[in-house]
Amino acid sequence: MSFISVTQRLFSGFAISFQLFFGTLLLALPLGLLISFGSMSRFKPLRWLVRTFVWIIRGTPLMLQLIIVFYGPGLLFEMTGIGRMQAAYIAFIINYSAYFSEIYRGGIEGIPRGQYEAGQVLGMTRNQIFFKVVLLQVVKRIVPPMSNEIITLVKDTSLARIIAIQEITMVAQNYIADKGIIWPLFYSGAFYLIFCGILTILFHFIEKKLDYFRV
């Protein structure tokens, strides 16, 4: 097995992992914000519903959720199953938006009431207070926990192999069964390491950018 052909195969596997990572991030970030508003709602039934949902999603394994989303529709309702990749997107987006929503909630609830009140007595509208006063402070507060969660997401994409998605870990693992070699598995680790390294640098950069003020 040549190094070059393994590299090529791993790259095509990594492309799938990256798609899953990026697609999840793109949709779970805004969806998480929506969920966090629900979990802070003054309307009790909604708050209760949303918090229960978050509890279930965070309280069960992502792997379990993947299996249910992929096999559930066919077995429970005799619907035609959805595609593997679609199932993976759905499970990952739901799972990660639940986690993100808690990060947002922590960030928003951590803003002192005095900041809102100062805006109010200066005649600002609710929207002005949120966008001009609160938002950047929330962003600063959530960057560290967000970066943590996003780096976890990179590695969680490997769970998608449970529904036979050819992401990089599965590609590498197949070499054990097919060829009896294990080094591609170690090699795949380098892909994760480098990608997480880049993300770490990126988040560090954002933190530095927001270093000019304290909250």
Place this chain on the structure above:
Amino acid sequence: MPALEVKNINKSFGNISVLKDISFSMEQGEVISIIGSSGSGKTTLLRCLNFLETPDVGQIFVEDKCIFNSEDKKSLKDSQIRKNRLHFGLVFQSFNLFPQYTAKQNVMLACELLAKERPDYKANKKQILTEIEQNAEELLKRVGLSERMDNYPHQLSGGQQQRVAIARALALKPDILCFDEPTSALDPELTGEVLKVIKSLADEKTTMVIVTHEMDFAKEVSDRVLFMDDGLILEQGTPQEVFENTREERTKQFLKKLTD
């Protein structure tokens, strides 16, 4: 015509009645200090004036214009409250500066946002913004912070932050400026610089309501002192009347505790 008239304000939190039928009025340029122990309702009264709390019952008039009436639901609408609020400025105990803005930006922000609602904003944008900036610079100079305009709040001492907060409150040219224990969160050596600024505002005939624990300052700066106890204005008068010729037993007790 009184600058401010408060009529029969009542406010409860749950079963606890915090303000009981508070009425008082003040003239243009008058400085009133409100004293009293914690929990007597001083801060709640100030928060009612600034619409951070809504009184259950009562009316508030500014220059004979009714800006709050518990009977009139229209005066309770968000947009209306926002407008009426601008009659008052409030300086908080904990400054509450916006951390991501410099001192100057803190002073300018609300003015900039309000200017956007002006019909001539688009046409005269540059000129309006220059005026706002000049005004902010003048105010910061007035509170002795011309060297600190471009500093962020965390780079300033507590006393400096509170002076920025005063400039920020003045920027909107409120009719009545309120202070909620402006020096309580400060180290003792920093209270002087803030009190000096408030004193200078009093000398310039700014109408002010000051909730304070600094009795010497209240004596020096106020035209009138209100003593609050258990949600009532128990005693009021000139500083001399309240501090030296105290009538009420409860007031005497309170003042005696402070000197012990």
